[in-house]
Amino acid sequence: MSNHNNHPYHLVDQSPWPLTGAIGAMMMTTGMVKWFHMFSNDLLMLGALVIILTMIQWWRDVSREGTYQGLHTFPVVIGLRWGMILFITSEVLFFVSFFWAYFHSSLAPAIEIGNIWPPKGIAPFDPMSIPMLNTSILLASGVTVTWAHHSLMEGNYSQATQGLFFTVLLGFYFTLLQAYEYIEAPFTIADSAYGSTFFMATGFHGIHVIIGTLFLSVCLLRHYLKHFSSTHHFGFEAAAWYWHFVDVVWLFLYISIYWWGS
DSSP states (O other), X not given: OOOOOOSSSOOOOOOSHHHXXXXXXXXXXXXXXXXXXXXXXXXXXXXXXXXXXXXXXXXXXXHHHHHTSOOOOHHHHHHHHHHHHHHHHHHHXXXXXXXXXXXXXXXXXXXXXXXXXSOTTOOOOOTTSHHHHHHHHHHHHHHHHHHHHHHHHTTOHHHHHHHHHHHHHHHHHHHHHHHHHHHTOSSOTTSHXXXXXXXXXXXXXXXXXXXXXXXXXXXXXXXXXXXXXXXXXXXXXXXXXXXXXXXXXXXXXXXIIIIITO
């Protein structure tokens, strides 16, 4: 095979990671079924380990291609941008389904839950306590990630590092507070449509916060290793887009579920 490239596009090399990722996903889903029916989570844990190792090595290869091998040319970055835009669009529609379920149940409460919302016997969270603090945390993290982005574009290495560090710290703090909120919750996911829609919507948002925090943590490491420049940092830019999406979803969750729904 010729090693000469007469075009600006990146034709990826053969890689084992799609196969190992698929095997890990199959092991994890099969392990979930085994866990539910046989109360054994060994296959689930093994599948999760395979997926984690696959992600680490696959993303390592992508970072190497874009940083050291120079394969992320301008046309390739344009394609990556569109890929991230379409991915975030799919995530928006994913959360639309949860909001749809919530408003379907809350705007016309069924007789089975007493024709009221929240249903009788449900004590909702005080929107002015932990939910308000979490809202402040995510809004502050949106400011710090924007600060980091602008510092990176201006070539200010130290301020970009500080902004990224504080964003990761705030994301971790948000997750701790949400875990505490779940532990102290006076209702469960099995408590009528309210419990189901509340924990599905806020729980999946919490998972996205964890993913975004890991995303930004990797960007902080790559920034420390000098992988980014003022003109070549799409990995960080994609993480910032994702984090802003997480912020906006939380604002809708807070207004509709915590404030209006209580």
